[in-house]
Amino acid sequence: MTRSDEVVRASTVVAAAPDDAFRLFTDEVDAWWRRGPRFRFRPGADGVMRFEGEAGGRLVEAFDAAGEDVYEVGRILAWEPPGRLCFEFRARAFAPGETTRVEIRFEAVAQGTRVVVEHAGFEAFAADHPVRHGLVGPAFGAMMGSWWADLLLAARRRAAERSAA
């Protein structure tokens, strides 16, 4: 039930082949993931970002060396080097069980690799989405998800209309 209008997109081109880009993106995530409260997950204390495991693992920010004090950003849903990486993304403000989904694609281009981020915020709240299986409050999440999805759709249409005018 993915509707493309609900996805926030961003992209860039990096000067490395896709397999290198994928490795740098994942192995060295802490080096490039920006610091500070806007980007990290605990105010006033930047931890260490890392992808733990591959598919089925998780993206975390760790706040101690033992790895016991961690913020779990989300599960890794797909780990397909060199082309694709997909993980859940749970912001600090989200309620338990609420999550969004980020997909990263690494596409070979003449200058290196085009890195495309698609952040699907809202259809992931739907009760029938695999992400939600086993999580609490699916009805609540579905209602909220469809509400936000609808608002998002409308907001983007308005923005498109304004920029076209």
Added chain:
Amino acid sequence: MTPAVDLDATLSALADPTRRGVVELLRARPRRAGELARAFEVSAPAMSRHLRVLRTRGLVEEQRGGEDGRVRMYRLRREPFDALRSWVEEVEAFWGDQLESFRGHVARRRPGRTS
């Protein structure tokens, strides 16, 4: 990455299927209470209660219409949409900044491969 609208108020207002339907209909254009009551086959007082909930939670507003200004029209308020657009822009900016940082990181780690 925090939605800036009052989610609790929004959610409780939308906990009811009729009220969600009203929001759907009002997206197209403002409508009269009577028109909404007929669309959902509920009594005028029942629709009036639904509209009051939507109004007090800030989702819709009332305006006077008709030649003599005696017709009450209901329409969606802009603010939830504006709040949402800000949120989308925030997410876009978040990933734009992250990718810029990643691009710089790759350039530093792979200096010989700069295009």
